[in-house]
Amino acid sequence: MLNSTPGSTRIFSAALSRFAVSLSLLASPSLDARESPCPFEPVSARIHVIVGSDHETCPVKPAEHPLTNPAIIVGDTGVILIDPGSSLQVGRMVLERVQAMTDKPVLAVFNSHIHGLYWLGNQAVREQYPEVPIYAHQRMITRIRQGEGDFWVNAITGDHGGERTEFIVPDQPLRGGEALKIAGVGIKVHHFGHAHTDHDLILEVPSESAVFLGGLVVEPEVPSQGVPRDADFQGQIAATAQTIELGADTYIPGRGQPAGTALPQRALRFLKALHEGTVSGYDAGFTDFEITRKLKDQLAEYQRWYDFTELGGVVSQMFLQIEQERF
Secondary structure, three states: OOOOOOHHHHHHHHHHHHHHHHHHHHHHOOOOOOOOOOOOOOOOOEEEEEOOOOOOOOOOOOOOOOOOOOEEEOOOOOOOEEOOOOOOOHHHHHHHHHHOOOOOOEEEEEEEOOOOOOOOHHHHHHHHHOOOOOOEEHHHHHHHHHHHHHHHHHHHOOOOOOOOOOOOOEEEOOOOOOOEEEEEEEEEEOOOOOOOOOOOOOOOOOOOEEEEEEEEEEEEEOOOOOOOOOHHHHHHHHHHHHHHOOOOOEEEEEEEOOOHHHOOOOHHHHHEEEEEEEHHHHHHHOOOHHHHHHHHHHHHHHHHOHHHHHHHHHHHHHHHHHHHHOO
8 A cells, every 4th residue: 555654745746746847848838729728539429538648738737737638428318527637626627628518417437546646536526416426446445545545635736725625535336347337338347456556447438449548558658657666567567468458449548648559559568678677687686776777778769758767666666576576
């Protein structure tokens, strides 16, 4: 479980600040190209996504705009909202965009995993829809109740002025394997084991041939860099391969542009190369620092990915996991 100490909060807040700065440096200078920032973009007939990392349409204002990909599925009688964002303010903005598209109510919310950038917007949804069911893996619910709700509020919104975000605990526990039908839309819930976290939910919408990846796949970003100790990297490799086997036409990452199978395939190649390089370096007797230096050269084609300079955190965690497996 994430250690919710003041030191941990400072470390994550610093990582979040670096991430926001790196995004702003890579963004186009024309950030206010649209009158209403962060619009929903259609992915299929029913699915629409706000691409939080597209900074021509969604400027970097973490207290107001998402850095992740809030998404909706517009059903026959209402809207299913997936990962409503990182704060009360972001959640309100997401709902404003929903209401500009449709007068259908929000009937359900899904939270993919514990990392607060994705789910703290729950508060805004409950503010407008007090009875809305919020689905999440049982393990996520447990971790929130064990202290990580406070941790993520402090880590992400602690320095922001204005109305304070409060965490809302999901009330519909899932374990993976469920087949749900909401507003006429069928949703298959997958949990492929400990991967990016110990409870990632992967949502498949067969009628749209689409898969929501949550934090399992993000691009262009070093996988699991934000909280590497939450990940099991061999599990993340296996889970990413299993999402590819679902054979969807469209994959919707936690961050980055939705795309076809090439998206999780790129993530899988990167993770495999990173893990194989770390195993090789470990077996050769190199330290994690030495392995990181070599891998930065070997994986230079990915050097423009966000937080590539922070690759050492992921390598160090992989190194520890390999060491634990050997003993």
